[in-house]
Amino acid sequence: xxxxxxxxxxxxxxxxxxxxxxxxxxxxxxxxxxxxxxxxxxxxxxxxxxxxxxxxxxxxxxxxxxxxxxxxxxxxxxxxxxxxxxxxxxxxxxxxxxxxxxxxxxxxxxxxxxxxxxxxxxxxxxxxxxxxxxxxxxxxxxxxxxxxxxxxxxxxxxxxxxxxxxxxxxxxxxxxxxxxxxxxxxxxxxxxxxxxxxxxxxxxxxxxxxxxxxxxxxxxxxxxxxxxxxxxxxxxxxxxxxxxxxxxxxxxxxxxxxxxxxxxxxxxxxxxxxxxxxxxxxxxxxxxxxxxxxxxxxxxxxxxxxxxxxxxxxxxxxxxxxxxxxxxxxxxxxxxxxxxxxxxxxxxxxxxxxxxxxxxxxxxxxxxxxxxxxxxxxxxxxxxxxxxxxxxx
Amino acid sequence: xxxxxxxxxxxxxxxxxxxxxxxxxxxxxxxxxxxxxxxxxxxxxxxxxxxxxxxxxxxxxxxxxxxxxxxxxxxxxxxxxxxxxxxxxxxxxxxxxxxxxxxxxxxxxxxxxxxxxxxxxxxxxxxxxxxxxxxxxxxxxxxxxx
Numbered sequence: 175x176x177x178x179x180x181x182x183x184x185x186x187x188x189x190x191x192x193x194x195x196x197x198x199x200x201x202x203x204x205x206x207x208x209x210x211x212x213x214x215x216x217x218x219x220x221x222x223x224x225x226x227x228x229x230x231x232x233x234x235x236x237x238x239x240x241x242x243x244x245x246x247x248x249x250x251x252x253x254x255x256x257x258x259x260x261x262x263x264x265x266x267x268x269x270x271x272x273x274x275x276x277x278x279x280x281x282x283x284x285x286x287x288x289x290x291x292x293x294x295x296x297x298x299x300x301x302x303x304x305x306x307x308x309x310x311x312x313x314x315x316x317x318x319x320x321x322x323x324x325x326x327x328x329x330x331x332x333x334x335x336x337x338x339x340x341x342x343x344x345x346x347x348x349x350x351x352x353x354x355x356x357x358x359x360x361x362x363x364x365x366x367x368x369x370x371x372x373x374x375x376x377x378x379x380x381x382x383x384x385x386x387x388x389x390x391x392x393x394x395x396x397x398x399x400x401x402x403x404x405x406x407x408x409x410x411x412x413x414x415x416x417x418x419x420x421x422x423x424x425x426x427x428x429x430x431x432x433x434x435x436x437x438x439x440x441x442x443x444x445x446x447x448x449x450x451x452x453x454x455x456x457x458x459x460x461x462x463x464x465x466x467x468x469x470x471x472x473x474x475x476x477x478x479x480x481x482x483x484x485x486x487x488x489x490x491x492x493x494x495x496x497x498x499x500x501x502x503x504x505x506x507x508x509x510x511x512x513x514x515x516x517x518x519x520x521x522x523x524x525x526x527x528x529x530x531x532x533x534x535x536x537x538x539x540x541x542x543x544x545x546x547x548x549x550x551x552x553x554x555x556x557x558x559x560x561x562x563x564x565x566x567x
Numbered sequence: 568x569x570x571x572x573x574x575x576x577x578x579x580x581x582x583x584x585x586x587x588x589x590x591x592x593x594x595x596x597x598x599x600x601x602x603x604x605x606x607x608x609x610x611x612x613x614x615x616x617x618x619x620x621x622x623x624x625x626x627x628x629x630x631x632x633x634x635x636x637x638x639x640x641x642x643x644x645x646x647x648x649x650x651x652x653x654x655x656x657x658x659x660x661x662x663x664x665x666x667x668x669x670x671x672x673x674x675x676x677x678x679x680x681x682x683x684x685x686x687x688x689x690x691x692x693x694x695x696x697x698x699x700x701x702x703x704x705x706x707x708x709x710x711x712x713x
Contacts, residue, residue: 303648305578308582308583313672315580316579316705318650318653319672320577320646324646328660331640335638377644379643380644381641431612431672432670437638437660
């Protein structure tokens with residue numbers, strides 16, 4: 175074992191989610207949602223919440239680890255970690271941070287969580303509502319560049335232009351998510367199927383994003399309990415091992431006001447090679463993929479930059495039949511993902527990736543041994559991770 | 568003076584120590600961008616240090632507001648109360664080859680349904696908001712005549 179690798183060092187022993195609500199419709203406060211998801215994840219793992227000694231989250235989650243530990247009666251707090259960066263770019267990074275703490279002896283039992291109640295707090299999809307704006311935002315907001323859709327549309331348009339990508343590729347991604355949601359009773363869009371004609375007729379949010387190219391906004395919480403690999407083997411579920419987790423972005427990805435030198439990228443060009451190197455695997459080994467949909471265009475760019483196809487092959491590769499479980503070459507977003515299951519800043523994708531290894535997804539891929547997650551394309555830092563069954567160690 | 572491209576009510580830019588010369592320049596119909604005194608290269612948005620040579624000696628230098636469209640978007644869904652009655656509008660990312668290829672965000676003046684093409688040559692138009700709180704000016708763009 176490489177001492178400087180996370181491969182197989184830690185495993186997900188438990189997963190927990192609240193009911194997923196439409197934005198603003200949670201009957202519970204955000205902090206209570208976090209507690210509910212954590213308690214459920216611990217029950218799933220066969221552990222007491224008092225055994226938790228670490229918390230890891232991302233995107234400035236508002237539920238403070240010390241307060242969570244106090245509320246749950248955790249015996250001791252050893253690790254309180256926040257992955258910097260907005261959006262969902264930190265989802266898989268938080269798992270990596272948790273696993274790193276466990277692998278290095280900093281903590282024994284770490285919960286990765288994300289909780290959102292946008293009724294209690296503000297909405298992501300709304301622009302700045304202040305009278306004045308300063309700093310970098312002063313160079314975009316007065317021009318009506320306000321929302322996440324506006325921040326990313328021009329990256330996607332440039333990528334489409336450079337590589338001849340058609341709108342049909344984005345449509346296939348949206349249809350695959352909605353298709354998978356129809357077998358997932360947890361999904362907000364369960365019972366609300368989407369067809370190609372409805373996608374084509376749907377209004378533009380901002381070109382090139384139709385309504386159905388954009389993620390939902392939801393209330394809820396998700397949590398995952400990680401322990402050392404050897405300890406996981408004594409717990410109720412077959413361990414879901416973390417084979418790799420990496421984060422980051424390319425040179426000056428954070429350059430202000432859309433000035434990053436490599437503009438039309440999902441920020442994974444330097445990240446993906448490190449992911450595969452740590453796991454000792456390649457894209458051909460991946461049985462099932464959850465890829466964060468802030469917008470479908472980001473999914474396409476991230477899948478390309480993780481080597482599943484070349485930009486030139488993308489129009490052919492992103493066909494509905496190719497993206498669905500169980501028979502597609504790359505079953506994608508098998509819970510319905512951020513478009514149709516729930517937008518829990520992407521942590522729901524990591525939970526679904528674990529279900530695939532356990533064999534209990536509502537859109538199960540037969541004999542899924544290698545299950546991958548791509549978190550938060552186009553932001554910085556981004557992250558991705560790979561889970562594996564016992565057979566992959 | 569023509570009406571501003573977007574309806575009033577969006578947040579007004581408030582200069583900071585870092586970008587005040589830029590905003591003052593726009594009000595005087597001059598485009599001033601940040602340049603390193605040591606290596607004479609431009610960078611944008613404004614930083615406290617030159618990212619190339621790590622010199623802290625930065626200044627603002629004048630440029631002709633001309634560029635090419637690096638990317639673009641036509642926005643339809645209003646996400647701010649000020650834009651409820653706006654209808655579609657165009658945002659462009661303009662690259663300035665004469666300034667080490669820095670990019671500026673702005674609106675493309677004219678018909679909101681005009682065809683958009685990466686690589687189109689554009690020129691700057693100063694848009695003054697004298698009644699802004701505080702008063703400010705924006706740099707907008709229009710397609711450069713062939």
